[in-house]
Amino acid sequence: MGLALFTRYAAGTRYAALRGLAEPATLDVGPLDMGVEDHATNAPESVRRTDEALDALEDILAIELLIAWGLLADLSRDTLGEGARLILSEVDQVFARLPKDAQSSDLHAAVRLALREQLLPAIRAAIPNPT
Numbered sequence: 001m002g003l004a005l006f007t008r009y010a011a012g013t014r015y016a017a018l019r020g021l022a023e024p025a026t027l028d029v030g031p032l033d034m035g036v037e038d039h040a041t042n043a044p045e046s047v048r049r050t051d052e053a054l055d056a057l058e059d060i061l062a063i064e065l066l067i068a069w070g071l072l073a074d075l076s077r078d079t080l081g082e083g084a085r086l087i088l089s090e091v092d093q094v095f096a097r098l099p100k101d102a103q104s105s106d107l108h109a110a111v112r113l114a115l116r117e118q119l120l121p122a123i124r125a126a127i128p129n130p131t
Helices: 002-006 008-021 043-072 082-096 104-126
Strands: none
Touching: 008 043, 043 082, 043 104, 082 104
């Protein structure tokens, strides 16, 4: 639990980075042709910043999961809702594959990878189709 709670500082740093990346990338494009104003989409920069923002968001979500898992570890899973039980069970499986002396960076990397490959697919499968 201590390692999971310690990661909140990293989450704060990544949150600040995410806020900075949320600014429009198309502002402040300087003159492009010998001092004559021109129009530039700055699309490549927008794509790069979006990719960085998604990366920061994945870090934050992984840390939130680590903290939630640590805080709820001692509670009876029967007291939780179906969604929380599903997610915590998936995180339990992720941690079961790690060595007992895993560093916080190992926990974070494993949960982050599991978000895409294990947790989100499990959530999607558990949500009933509205049709």
